Amino acid sequence: MTMTLPYHRVNVLTGTKAARIIEDASEYAHLVKRAQRPLLVLGSWSLTTTLGGKLLIEYGVEIAKTLDIPICATAHTKKKLLELGVEPASSYDIIEILNHLKDPAWKGVKKEGNHDLVMFLGFRTDLGEQGLSTLKHYAPHLKTMTLCKFYYPHASYSLSNFRKDEQWKEFLDNLITNLKSKEA
Amino acid sequence: MAVAAKKKNLRKDTVNEIIRAEDNWEPVGHTPMPEIPDLRNWDMRLMKTYKPFYAPMCDLCCFCTYGKCDLTGDKRGACGIDISTQQARVVLLACCMGMSAHGGHARHVLHYLIEKHGRDYKINLGDQIFVEAPHIRTVLGLKPETLGDLEKAMDYVESQLIHAISSLHTGQEGSALDYESKALHISMLDHVAMEVGDIAQIVGFGYPTSVADTPLVDMGWGSIDKTKPTILLVGHNPVTAVPIVDYINEHGLQDKVEVGGICCTALEVTRYTDRAKIVGPLSRQLYFIRTGFADVIVTDEQCIRTDIAIEAAKVGTALIATTDKACYGLEDYSKRETDEIVKDMLDGKQTLIFDPDKAAEAAVRVALELAPKRKKELVTPEQVPDLAKDHRLCNMCSQVCPNLLPVGDAIEAAKNGNLQPLTEVFNKCIGCGKCEQECPRHVPIFKMMQAVAGSETWKVRAGRGPIMDVEIRKVGAPIVLGTIPGIIAIVGCSNFPEEISEVADIAEEFAKRKYIVVLTGCSAMAAGMKKDKEGKTIYEKYPPNFDAGGVLNIGSCVANSHITGAAMKVANIFATLPLRGNYEVIADYILNRVGACGLAWGAYSQKAASIATGCNRLGIPVVLGPHSAKYRRLYMSRKEEDDWTVMDGREKKLVDTQEPSPEHLITVVESKERAMVTMAKLCIRKNDTAQGRQIKLTHYIGLHKQHLGTLPDDLHLYVRKASDIPIFFKKEVMAYLEKVGWKEKPVLTLPTLIGTYPSEVPIESVVH
Numbered sequence: 004m005t006m007t008l009p010y011h012r013v014n015v016l017t018g019t020k021a022a023r024i025i026e027d028a029s030e031y032a033h034l035v036k037r038a039q040r041p042l043l044v045l046g047s048w049s050l051t052t053t054l055g056g057k058l059l060i061e062y063g064v065e066i067a068k069t070l071d072i073p074i075c076a077t078a079h080t081k082k083k084l085l086e087l088g089v090e091p092a093s094s095y096d097i098i099e100i101l102n103h104l105k106d107p108a109w110k111g112v113k114k115e116g117n118h119d120l121v122m123f124l125g126f127r128t129d130l131g132e133q134g135l136s137t138l139k140h141y142a143p144h145l146k147t148m149t150l151c152k153f154y155y156p157h158a159s160y161s162l163s164n165f166r167k168d169e170q171w172k173e174f175l176d177n178l179i180t181n182l183k184s185k186e187a
Numbered sequence: 188m189a190v191a192a193k194k195k196n197l198r199k200d201t202v203n204e205i206i207r208a209e210d211n212w213e214p215v216g217h218t219p220m221p222e223i224p225d226l227r228n229w230d231m232r233l234m235k236t237y238k239p240f241y242a243p244m245c246d247l248c249c250f251c252t253y254g255k256c257d258l259t260g261d262k263r264g265a266c267g268i269d270i271s272t273q274q275a276r277v278v279l280l281a282c283c284m285g286m287s288a289h290g291g292h293a294r295h296v297l298h299y300l301i302e303k304h305g306r307d308y309k310i311n312l313g314d315q316i317f318v319e320a321p322h323i324r325t326v327l328g329l330k331p332e333t334l335g336d337l338e339k340a341m342d343y344v345e346s347q348l349i350h351a352i353s354s355l356h357t358g359q360e361g362s363a364l365d366y367e368s369k370a371l372h373i374s375m376l377d378h379v380a381m382e383v384g385d386i387a388q389i390v391g392f393g394y395p396t397s398v399a400d401t402p403l404v405d406m407g408w409g410s411i412d413k414t415k416p417t418i419l420l421v422g423h424n425p426v427t428a429v430p431i432v433d434y435i436n437e438h439g440l441q442d443k444v445e446v447g448g449i450c451c452t453a454l455e456v457t458r459y460t461d462r463a464k465i466v467g468p469l470s471r472q473l474y475f476i477r478t479g480f481a482d483v484i485v486t487d488e489q490c491i492r493t494d495i496a497i498e499a500a501k502v503g504t505a506l507i508a509t510t511d512k513a514c515y516g517l518e519d520y521s522k523r524e525t526d527e528i529v530k531d532m533l534d535g536k537q538t539l540i541f542d543p544d545k546a547a548e549a550a551v552r553v554a555l556e557l558a559p560k561r562k563k564e565l566v567t568p569e570q571v572p573d574l575a576k577d578h579r580l581c582n583m584c585s586q587v588c589p590n591l592l593p594v595g596d597a598i599e600a601a602k603n604g605n606l607q608p609l610t611e612v613f614n615k616c617i618g619c620g621k622c623e624q625e626c627p628r629h630v631p632i633f634k635m636m637q638a639v640a641g642s643e644t645w646k647v648r649a650g651r652g653p654i655m656d657v658e659i660r661k662v663g664a665p666i667v668l669g670t671i672p673g674i675i676a677i678v679g680c681s682n683f684p685e686e687i688s689e690v691a692d693i694a695e696e697f698a699k700r701k702y703i704v705v706l707t708g709c710s711a712m713a714a715g716m717k718k719d720k721e722g723k724t725i726y727e728k729y730p731p732n733f734d735a736g737g738v739l740n741i742g743s744c745v746a747n748s749h750i751t752g753a754a755m756k757v758a759n760i761f762a763t764l765p766l767r768g769n770y771e772v773i774a775d776y777i778l779n780r781v782g783a784c785g786l787a788w789g790a791y792s793q794k795a796a797s798i799a800t801g802c803n804r805l806g807i808p809v810v811l812g813p814h815s816a817k818y819r820r821l822y823m824s825r826k827e828e829d830d831w832t833v834m835d836g837r838e839k840k841l842v843d844t845q846e847p848s849p850e851h852l853i854t855v856v857e858s859k860e861r862a863m864v865t866m867a868k869l870c871i872r873k874n875d876t877a878q879g880r881q882i883k884l885t886h887y888i889g890l891h892k893q894h895l896g897t898l899p900d901d902l903h904l905y906v907r908k909a910s911d912i913p914i915f916f917k918k919e920v921m922a923y924l925e926k927v928g929w930k931e932k933p934v935l936t937l938p939t940l941i942g943t944y945p946s947e948v949p950i951e952s953v954v955h
Contacts, residue, residue, distance in 0.1 A: 012586055013591070019257050047861075082895050127591060129814065133817070140241070
């Protein structure tokens with residue numbers, strides 16, 4: 004079996020437990036729909052990455068709106084979200100939200116209980132690698148899912164490395180469509 | 188008498204002798220020359236609030252022959268270790284490396300200067316510095332008077348290191364918290380070692396001291412006159428750099444030979460002579476070496492490319508290595524005659540010379556003879572497309588870039604004549620050269636960067652060393668009361684996540700807001716690499732005094748001890764707390780009352796890990812950039828859930844303040860904008876007066892609104908009484924507080940952790 008290497012080599016797995024790669028948007032959507040308390044965490048690259056003429060953060064907003072998924076706005080993403088008419092459920096910075104997530108007794112951003120699925124979009128891969136390592140080791144009570152175009156071995160579910168942005172855009176569009184669909 | 192008691196008394200006698208306990212400059216506190224267990228309770232108290240946060244770098248432990256052992260899930264290694272303890276072990280290892288690097292530097296400088304001046308050579312830091320060594324005073328309980336006394340401090344530091352390193356062996360420590368306590372101990376000693384190193388340099392080499400207005404020196408490779416013989420110094424230790432300058436001066440060659448430095452030796456040599464140049468920070472090392480501008484490279488120690496001998500040879504630059512830390516497999520020429528050394532070097536031999544005077548003479552003579560024979564030409568923009576012609580956009584270069592830069596796209600654009608993307612990449616490049624190494628078509632990426640690097644020069648203030656006592660007297664009260672909103676220490680290496688100019692932006696934002704901004708190392712250089720519309724850098728725009736709105740270059744890495752030392756001096760000079768062997772009281776004072784915050788925005792080295800961890804034990808929080816967090820341990824609270832009870836030192840009763848200040852001891856943020864907001868918040872202290880809190884909240888709210896668009900959603904946690912609310916934001920804040928159901932909180936007159944954990948220190952010790 005050939006080992007999947009992350010796009011950025013700083014994100015290479017040195018270990019035994021790697022993410023499940025999923026390329027089918029409907030499968031991702033199914034996992035999200037199945038979650039009781041999903042959370043979407045947005046990072047600073049969502050402000051600087053464009054995809055199909057839109058900022059990545061706008062995809063994040065669309066994903067969140069489909070199932071009323073709460074958003075944690077890290078870095079300085081909150082300002083842009085407000086401009087887009089979205090009030091994030093929290094604005095912890097990335098490490099602070101991770102620090103909460105690893106506690107199974109934490110009440111979550113909506114005070115309804117800790118989240119069981121945490122989606123990440125728009126993070127530097129080096130920080131993503133570190134943060135996902137934390138959750139892999141210390142948060143067995145939840146699953147992590149990455150939405151960026153790179154493979155993240157420390158996640159529970161990750162996309163593969165998309166060579167072209169068009170593939171990534173197509174995936175995110177399909178994910179949004181599937182999330183909107185009433186089918187489970 | 189029991190054996191244990193006898194041993195304790197014996198050690199006490201030894202300590203008393205070393206620190207001359209009979210000298211009564213201050214009473215000896217509870218922990219002179221502490222050993223690993225002596226401050227353990229303080230560490231455990233800190234970690235009760237600021238729990239270690241790990242991002243394990245590996246699922247496995249590969250340290251011994253039992254392994255590799257899988258530590259995922261609940262699994263333990265064959266020796267019994269779990270993932271947290273293993274990660275804490277890695278952190279301690281990093282801190283030991285960092286402290287050893289500074290300690291090795293300090294020991295080498297001290298040894299050289301004692302040979303030169305003798306052990307009884309007096310420490311004199313000028314007429315404005317009387318608390319000459321706050322770390323040595325506080326940690327050891329010794330008031331050092333001579334170079335020989337500094338040697339005692341190093342003896343002690345080294346003795347502690349052996350115990351810490353031994354605990355890393357398989358089958359020793361089994362607790363993550365205890366590994367952390369050892370890391371905190373070693374990192375505290377790192378600041379002692381740094382202090383030894385810099386005091387020795389100042390007194391032994393005659394650096395400026397007791398002065399704020401140090402010269403402005405030239406920075407940038409454009410400041411090097413490439414038509415002249417050029418010597419490049421790389422590293423941190425000035426033991427050879429100083430004799431090079433002396434040789435040049437003694438032989439009247441000041442106008443004939445260029446001396447420039449990369450990394451901290453540049454900061455050291457420009458403290459010795461303002462004619463020397465700072466070529467740039469660490470991130471420009473490989474770039475500059477490959478220009479071939481240097482005729483001779485002289486290396487000393489730390490942060491030198493380990494392939495520097497290979498790189499120098501590629502461009503025909505001669506190389507002299509000068510310390511035992513980095514010998515590069517070279518032949519030892521220390522005992523050869525200088526004429527023979529020069530001859531061999533001109534024949535292409537790279538040399539190892541431990542004798543600084545000999546190395547200095549050889550460096551200058553080789554540079555003088557070699558320079559006329561060498562060509563120093565940079566790639567022009569017109570040549571770039573041809574150099575890029577074999578590029579095929581495989582993006583291997585982008586994939587290996589540790590700063591995640593789109594190198595491949597930039598080369599693709601350059602191939603088509605558009606150099607703008609390559610310029611942007613260069614501005615964010617951390618200079619590792621992995622892109623070029625990975626390229627299957629051998630495109631000379633670094634060479635191409637010569638066409639976009641420009642030759643701009645900047646002015647940086649030469650490092651000034653310790654903060655003067657008179658400055659502390661002036662700012663002590665405003666800092667503790669909060670009316671100077673904080674001390675912002677921007678330190679560490681230059682592996683910045685984005686543009687190199689971000690550091691200048693951050694420094695200027697806080698200077699404008701009348702914080703005291705202190706910088707060291709490569710960050711001090713980077714902060715000078717941006718000019719305003721009038722062509723001025725922040726060092727030309729802001730005063731060099733340790734006062735509100737000042738921007739200070741303190742010096743090289745080892746000068747970081749003067750930043751933490753300044754916080755200690757506030758406790759001593761302003762609050763009249765004795766330093767001597769009194770670490771817990773001083774650290775407690777700083778944690779609760781001195782609004783200081785560090786920023787290591789681009790730190791890469793293990794030294795940065797120990798510097799930051801040493802700050803943490805002393806109660807100073809640190810913010811890290813994305814690269815700087817890769818030692819993978821933070822100390823973080825959870826503001827809503829954690830217990831923020833402290834002792835009111837005057838009332839001697841426990842008070843639940845409900846106020847998370849400072850919120851974290853060490854944390855990482857993703858963007859410059861978030862960094863500034865976080866740093867403003869981390870300068871808040873429980874001791875702030877209402878006026879001081881108003882000022883601090885004005886900046887926290889202002890920065891938060893500017894970058895996150897709203898009032899902070901934890902603002903209610905930092906408003907104790909209505910009088911804390913900044914007038915400028917009063918209406919808005921009152922409405923917010925009403926919405927969240929805010930209630931007044933207790934205000935303490937003397938917040939302290941002493942009395943909240945087991946300690947021999949009586950609560951009376953914190954009352955001044």
